[in-house]
Amino acid sequence: MTQAWVTLTDVDGREIDAPTEDELAEALAAVYATADDASAALRFGYDDGLMYVAEVSAEGRIRFEEWSDRDCEMALALPRSMRASQSEALALWRFMARRQVSKIRELAWA
Numbered sequence: 001m002t003q004a005w006v007t008l009t010d011v012d013g014r015e016i017d018a019p020t021e022d023e024l025a026e027a028l029a030a031v032y033a034t035a036d037d038a039s040a041a042l043r044f045g046y047d048d049g050l051m052y053v054a055e056v057s058a059e060g061r062i063r064f065e066e067w068s069d070r071d072c073e074m075a076l077a078l079p080r081s082m083r084a085s086q087s088e089a090l091a092l093w094r095f096m097a098r099r100q101v102s103k104i105r106e107l108a109w110a
Helices: 021-033 085-095 103-105
Strands: 003-010 014-017 039-046 051-057 061-067 081-084
Touching: 003 061, 021 051, 021 061, 021 081, 039 085, 051 085, 051 103, 061 085, 081 103
Parallel strands: none
Antiparallel strands: 003 014, 003 039, 039 051, 051 061, 061 081
């Protein structure tokens, strides 16, 4: 049976499996509070295949990637990017945590 997973990598590089909504909000608060090149990423995927990555940087830049597997062997689409407020980034991460990839694809990407 295919198992879905979600992993958060915070600004310190710490990985948190199945993060809570509070942990997502805390990670984004840490990103947006820094003036350097800090970033945090939320990854969602399945044990036997697809993986999605949404990385948020301190200047509010979000990069969304779709991969064939955890090893990032083959990109399934060109990376998408946008600028977003902290609350918009949290909304996107909520979509990721809920496996709502179609809603992410519908956002206004640059």
